[in-house]
Amino acid sequence: MSISSVPARPPEPLDIDGRLTYIVRELLESRLRRGGLQYLVDWEGFGPEERSWVPARDIPCSSLIMDFHAAHPHFPAPRGSGPLSVYLIIIILNLTLIITIVLDKSLHEPMYIFVCNLCLNELYGTIGFYPKFLHDLSSSSNVISYIECMTQSAIIYSSIMCEFTTLVIMAYDRYVAICKPLEYHNTIGPRTVTKALLYSWMFPFVIGLPNFILTSLQPLCGSHIDKLYCDNWSVVKLSCISSTANNVYGLFLLSVFMAHAVIVLLSYQRLIVASRNSSDNKKKFIQTCGPHFLSLLNFTLAVLFDVMFSRYGSNEFPKHLRNFFQIEILVVPPLLNPLMYGLKLSQIRKKICSNLRLRLHLLMFSVIPWRDTECVNQK
Structure with missing residues (x-):
């Protein structure tokens, strides 16, 4: 017809x-x-x-x-402003925290520097997903080149791994601050902070590089990826030959970063014990470790679901729920983390509110017209 x-x-x-x-x-x-x-x-x-x-x-x-x-991914799809609005909100929230911490010298402390690093990683990870996703929404053909696909996969995976390493160094910082407060400034000095930041970025790239190389060496016999973005395992499943090496190394990577999550949980156990008999430590624990724990819990569960479903999931699982859980890791943490740390950490919250009041004050004075008045002597 x-x-x-x-x-x-x-x-x-x-x-x-x-x-x-x-x-x-x-x-x-x-x-x-x-x-x-x-x-x-x-x-x-x-x-x-x-x-x-x-x-x-x-x-x-x-x-x-x-x-x-x-x-039918090749047919025109709803464009919608929802994903674009979410991406803009993510950029604004994370940049607000980053700029506030960078410009205010009173916030140049290890804890806030690590929060700034976490927000920077959120922006890095979302760059790998949202630009291509927004382009696909406005295009009648959802096609990606092999190079672009591998680049997207590398950015998203390295960002996920960097999230875990950042959460580990943040947990170590809180452990020293609460359990060994007298040793804090000697232990968490500028050199230690620099090494921790280098570790949070270099370790994911170094340990993830062999996985990227193994995948790039696989000859492909297919081109359809049943996912909203490219990931390593989806590309491996298109291979014409055995992918045992990729599977083993992928499970090794998963175990390494799940070990990072276990280390954070063990540090919380020590923190809870140390905070039990001190109201000051208890307040510090709730204020700084509460957002950290929620961030770790949400992120770890999302990663486990995504990895396990990609490997062992059933096609009978509803497609729209599968898509939601696949992108949850790229939507919720980048929105939740700056909100939690910005609202929960009092110093950051006060600085942001102070800067907003100052901007509004300056804006009001620039908008309201001022007129010079003349004093006229009257008889």
């Missing part, structure tokens, strides 16, 4: 329980017309000759639309 022969309007509705209702059997195609998205609908109870183009806003079942685009 050619497009010109498809009716412009849906057929007459069915009478179900006294209500006139249209039932969508299946979405067949999508197209852009006059700036709007339309779907070719196959109606329940009607033949192929009654199929019609319907605006996307008139199809209330979002899961039906998501399943259609998951099965």
Whole structure:
């Protein structure tokens, strides 16, 4: 059936329980017309000759639309401003914390420097996902080159690993601050902070490089990745030959960074014991370690689900839920971390609020017109 022969309007509705209702059997195609998205609908109870183009806003079942685009990624998809808004919010929140910490000398302490490093890593990781994802939403063809795919995979994976190493050095900083306060400034000095920052970035790249090389050496016999972004295992599954080496090294990487999470949890156990008999330590623990623990818990669970589902997941799992859990790691931590640390850490919160009040004050004075007045002597 050619497009010109498809009716412009849906057929007459069915009478179900006294209500006139249209039932969508299946979405067949999508197209852009006059700036709007339309779907070719196959109606329940009607033949192929009654199929019609319907605006996307008139199809209330979002899961039906998501399943259609998951099965047919080459058709035009809803553009929407949601992902762009989320990305802009992530940039604004993380940059606000980074700039506040960098410009204020009173915040040039190890704990705040490590928070700044965490926010910097959030921006780095989202660069690997959002620009390509936003481009795909506005494109009728979701295609990525091999080089771009491997680059995206390397950025996202190194960012995930850097998140764990940063959380470990933050846990060590809190352990020394609460359990050994008299030794804090001698132990966590400028050289130690520099080494910790280098470790948080260099270790993920060094340990992740063999995995990247093993994957790049695999000859590919396919091109379809059933995911919203490229990741290492999705590329490996397209290989024509055995991927045992990739599988073993991938599990080794997973165990290494799960060990990082265990180290953080063990440090919390020591912190809880040290804080039990001191109200000052208890307050410090809740204020600084609370956001840290929530960040670690959310991130670790998201990574475990993503890795395990990529390897052992079933296709029977709902596609839209699978997509949500896949991108959760690239949405929630970059939004949650700057909010938690910005609101919970009192010094950062006060500095941000002070800077905002100053900007608003200056803005008001620049907007309100000032006029010179003359004093006139009257007789």
